[in-house]
Amino acid sequence: MILEADVNIQGHNTLNETNIPIMAHPPDIYSDNTLEEWLDAVLKSKKGIKLDFKSLQALEPSLDLLRKKNETGINRPVWLNADILHGPNVPNFWPVINATRFFGLIQTKFPDVTISPGWTVLYLPFYPNATYTQAMVEKMYDHVRHLPQKITFPVLAVMVKNGWPHLSWLLKQSSRFSLTLWQGSENPTVNDLLFIRDNSNPQRIYYDIYEPVLSQFKEAAIISGIDKPKFPVVEDSDPELPLQDCLELILASKNPWGIYLRVKSQTQLAVSLQLLQQAYDMGLLYHPTWLNMDIAHGIFNFQGYMTGQEFLRTINQIFPHVTVAPSWPQEALDQGYTLQLVKDMIKLFQGTWQDVSLQLQAVYLERSETRFKSLLQNQPRFSLTVEHRTGKEGLSGGNHSVTSLHKGYRELTFYNMANSYKNNFGSTDYAFN
The missing domain is CATH 3.20.20 (TIM Barrel)
Structure with missing residues (x-):
């Protein structure tokens, strides 16, 4: 299991801005919980870490902090997320994190991570078929193709099925790539989640889904999986080798x-x-x-x-x-x-x-x-x-x-x-x- 938290810089874009990373989601720019305090608490558990950066200013001091904590051993998966491109229903003037700086700082400061670059996205009920386009995924691929790390692309779960031809193309470009389906205000249907599960390698799909949809999906997956094959493995391998x-x-x-x-x-x-x-x-x-x-x-x-x-x-x-x-x-x-x-x-x-x-x-x-x-x-x-x-x-x-x-x-x-x-x-x- 991975614990996720939004990271911003204290007093972001104000005269009181500091270089202290805090746990806050815009429009909040102040918090009584700093990233360091949050990390200290999480490192006492056995759970992984996912940091969702809401400003580029928060990235460098956060990476310095991770490097400091790693001196005594983080010893768990660390995912670093930021929206670097405009996605479905989002105008081009909407601010995104600078991809070059985001990737460059990670390579320089703390490269031993899974990178999670995403699109800003807006779900509009009156445009239910809006989704990720081929142009969007190709632009993303151009940004990440040179990176040595594992990459997981966060995608809005309710939009994934309609965009599957394009997102599946992106997955095919590297065995290092995966998708993380996240749930927004609109619940994805269980059938849509089953579609993704049945048309992909389960080892390359992660789910950030809430209750009750998560339990409904797990139950449906067990039932539908009774007669469905596992992903191919090498016969008689022990432990099982995909x-x-x-x-x-x-x-x-x-x-x-x-x-x-x-x-x-x-x-x-x-x-x-x-x-x-x-x-x-x-x-x-x-x-x-x-x-x-x-x-x-x-x-x-x-x-x-x-x-x-x-x-x-x-x-x-x-x-x-x-x-x-x-x-x-x-x-x-x-x-x-x-x-x-x-x-x-x-x-x-x-x-x-x-x-x-x-x-x-x-x-x-x-x-x-x-x-x-x-x-x-x-x-x-x-x-x-x-x-x-x-x-x-x-x-x-x-x-x-x-x-x-x-x-x-x-x-x-x-x-x-x-x-x-x-x-x-x-x-x-x-x-x-």
């Missing part, structure tokens, strides 16, 4: 790793592709990227699996720049990779412009007599990937078939195998994971 964090680690690494995503849930395909698209839009994703999923089609049209057509349509609509790596449902492989299974899969992806690599499990190749080379000889974008999953019939499962496949289709075949299997296999001329 896919977004995993991608960020890969993309930040100096190692030239490619990305292979095996999507296990239909509900997570679109969200996973959106994460890839975000990284691509930011110029971070230049790694080879493969996308695998068990799909249903033709003779292997089993219930409970996404259809191949929907799989491909989702990829092309959200992030098409992948090697498509489809695999068959487990239920279809009792007889191995039969001729009809492979023919139906090839036919499904025959017209795609992406590279396609059919995913084969080594253990099921033992039961297969399909001659892949003849089927793929006129398919220049097609290849095979042989995978050995440790635990299926031991390390020896599929050895003979993998050897035969390698000898016959070396130029068409990739391998996805653990080092333990590679050592057992006794070969050094394979591409292993």
